[in-house]
Amino acid sequence: MKKAVLLGGVAGVAMALLAVMGTGGGTALADGGPHVIESGATPDKCAGCHRIHTGQNEFLLKQASTVADFCYSCHGTGGPGSDLAVQEGTFYGAAAAGPPYGGKTPSATLGLRAGGFDYARINTTDSGFETIGALATPQPVTSWHTNDGTVAGTVWGNGALNSGAGPIYNLECTSCHDPHGNGNYRVLRSVPTGSSGTGTPTPAPVVIADQANPKVYTTSNYFSTGPVDGAQLSSWCATCHTRYLAGPIANSGDTIFTFRHRSNGALGTTCIKCHASHGSNASMPGNPVTGTTYSATVPWPGGGSGTTDTNNSRLLKMDNRGICIKCHTGY
Amino acid sequence: MNNERRAGTTAWAIAVAAAVAVAGLWTASALTPGAASAAPPSPHLSAGTITDTCAACHRSHTGQENNLNKAAVPQSTLCFSCHDGTGANYNVAAEFSDATVPANDPATSSFYSHPATTVSSHTSGQIDEFAGVLNRHSACGDCHNPHKSSAAAPTESGSGWTASGALTGASGVAASAPLVWKNPIGYEYELCLKCHSGYTRLLSYSKESYKKTDKAAEFDPANASYHPVEAPGKNTTTEMANSLAGGTLWNGFTPASTIRCLSCHGDYRTAAATPAADARLAPHTSSYRGILIANYRDRTLKPASEAYDSNDFSLCFLCHSPAPFSDASEASRPDTNYRFHGKHLTNIEGVGAGGLDIDTAGEGQGNAICAECHYRLHGTILAPWPGNQDYSRGVNFAPDVQPLSGQPDPLWSGPTSRTCSLICHSKNHDAESY
Secondary structure, three states, X not given: OOOOOOOOOOOOOOOOOOOOXXXXXXXXXXXXXXXXXXXXXXXXXXXXXXXXXXXXXXXXXXXXXXXXXXXXXXXXXXXXXXOEEOOOOEEOOOOOOOOOOOOOOOOOOOEEOOEOOOEXXXXXXXXXXXXXXXXXXXXXXXXXXXXXXXXXXXXXXXXXXXXXXXXXEEEEXXXXXXXXXXXXXXXXXXXXXXXXXXOOOOOOOXXXXXXXXXXXXXXXXXXXXXXXXXXXXXXXXXXXXXHHOOOOOOOOOOOOOOEXXXXXXXXXXXXXXXXXXXXXXXXXXXXXXXXXXXXXXXXXXXXXXXXXXXXXXXXXXOOXXXXXXXXXOOO | OOHHXXXXXXXXXXXXXXXXXXXXXXXXXXXXXXXXXXXXXXXXXXXXOOOOOHXXXXXXXXEOOOOOEOOOOOHHHHHOOOOOOOOOOOOHHHHHXXXXXXXXXHHHOEOXXXXXXXXXXXXXXXXXXXXXXXXXXXXXXXXXXXXXXXXXOOOEEEOEEEOOHHHOOOOEEEOOOOOEEEOOOOEHXXXXXXXXXOOOOOOOOOOHHHOOOOHHHHOOOOOOOEOOOOOOOOOOOHHHHHHHHOOOOOOOOOOOOOOOHHHOOOOHHHHOOOOOOOOOOOOOEOOOOOOOOOOOOOOEOOOOOOOOOXXXXXXXXXXXXXXXXXXXXXXXXXOXXXXXXXXXXXXXXXOOOOOOEOOOOOOOOOOOOHHHOEOOOOEOOOOOOHHHOOOOOOOEOOOOOEOOOOOOOOEEOOOOOOEEEEEEOOEEEEEEEO
16 A cells, blocks of 8 residues: 655665666665666666566566656565665665565664655654664654655755745656666766756756765764765755755845755755655654644745644654754753 | 655655754743743743754744744844734733834934834844944844743842843843953843943933943942942941832832842833832833833923922832922931932922023023932943042932032032032022031
8 A cells, every 4th residue: 555655855865776676686786786887788787677678667667667666676665676675764784785685684773864765764852962863663754755756746945046935846766866877976866857947947967976885875873964975965955955055044035045054064064964865754743741833833935834734844853843952952 | 655644745855844943032021930830832942852942933944034033034023923912921012012102212312112123233142243333223132042031030139130031041241341241141230231331332422311321330339329230339328228118119129239220121011010129120112211110300300380290200219218309398307318308309499590401501490300419320420520420329410500610510528528519500509518
């Protein structure tokens, strides 16, 4: 029932990579394993995903499904074809990373950095100083980048100043990740598809150099941004979320995204410091003691009604606004 | 499952978050003193690891002012979204919309409200925006730190009253030499000194009664005379004690007490309810000039035909017994050191033929007003007559009072020898004793 949908992404972390189907061949590594264009005259990996004459969709993929579903055939729950089960934010390679896949015991201490699309393992109530640990058991996500290619979502902040809240786009895994490999960190596209929106300029490409081997896709502390240059990754996020990228607080001139928290990496403030790019299991219960529901009733950018939804975390890594006081400890 | 997660399906982005508690500040008055256990949910304070409160006021990516507040400047817009009678105990918005509060008139140095509802140059209450510059403004965050505020009442000490919970975490100026920025303040008056002392640049006026004086200089306990804001006063006589015991509102003070700036500059509405000395007395607005908590006539002299009216000096009588001032008997009293107080205030109608401006030499034609002999009320050190600047007992003469011929200043010989040598309302006092 639970259709494998989600992926997408801003800070693409670890996963969403199309993997070999039933071949058992190759390690599932971003810009490695099956996700490379093989050199030489006799490549073998194309057949992991594609069928030239019997393709089941416009991408000649061998399965008739959404791109996300196809991705989940390896990166889905249980990690059938990869240790990186992005669908449930779980890492299955704790004891022995790499093939054979499926049937492994999930790590109880490590989660996938970007969270997950159906489940995630972020300890969203972690009271530790500068730590947001990983949960032993995945929890349903409360917000995620839609990734099945069929659900229209708002590309918040995309486009030039005063161009509205953002255009609509149907995001899918391959909007952000290049399944054929491109040498970039997490095979992120330098220019995500749809990032130009409607009537908005094409963003400048952002190339993030890939992580050296051995690549690490997991974390036990979600407050850490990991191996990537956070500032660079923020720039990449801003290829879609144009007007979220900000330095010192100043009036941007935009009527919606007017004053913005610093996100450009200076002082350690980056998009992925606060947000889990695939999905988060944080909740917005408010304060049951005092009865406040401030966090659950924050309107979407540009106005409209409040979410009035305690199950919309907006990809934040902590419940309510716990993420704020991870840095602003004086409050 | 996807249906259950509908919210997320609408957002494919790092959508906003609301929150990040940045420095900015705001808020208006504090919480109910002494009512902490019954206090409603306060958005001002963090509530632990997964606090909900940041989102009450802040928007991380869609802030409308430089503290990432969700409302545009002035800060009062945000503060009044709760402090308007709907979401907080104190309806501060009503104080600023009070129809009996006149508009400020800088031309005549007449101020009735702290200008919290106008857009200003304010950036953050945690930043020193005042040192040595003319930057007059008072956004809510200049006086209140919303992230630190509490319901705590101020307490009296020999060094002044401590800052109340409403002012906790606010910045100010320490009354040291030289004056220095202090963040956070410890004493309530330190907040006031931020804007009302020589630490900053004060508004400039040539007319004496319009002048904005350096309150740090005036309250300096090293002076000969001052109202006891930073330290108890120097008049420790029994008569002073009796006078203070007879105050109409603040009758708990003694010569050993210190007082609050808010004892005089506060919410006149609150005063009507006979508050305790440590009550919330926020000096946001007042129908009385100087944001006084009660009426005080200090600029316009009395016409010849105008009888004494205690309401003219209600401010004084909050602490000081009014009885001596309506007693024209000239007899000694246990509640004043000057037996002619009553005579001067009630029984000199028609004396003199001058005008009614206290700042003009030789004026005066009727009953006296307090300010003619107690001109600079905060302290005597900045008295307009240099010869009065070391006087005790708050004595310093107004510009309408003139020196005798050959004297540089109108003179008072002090509380022991008790003579005055001056010309007042055209009447010569040539070493007149009392």
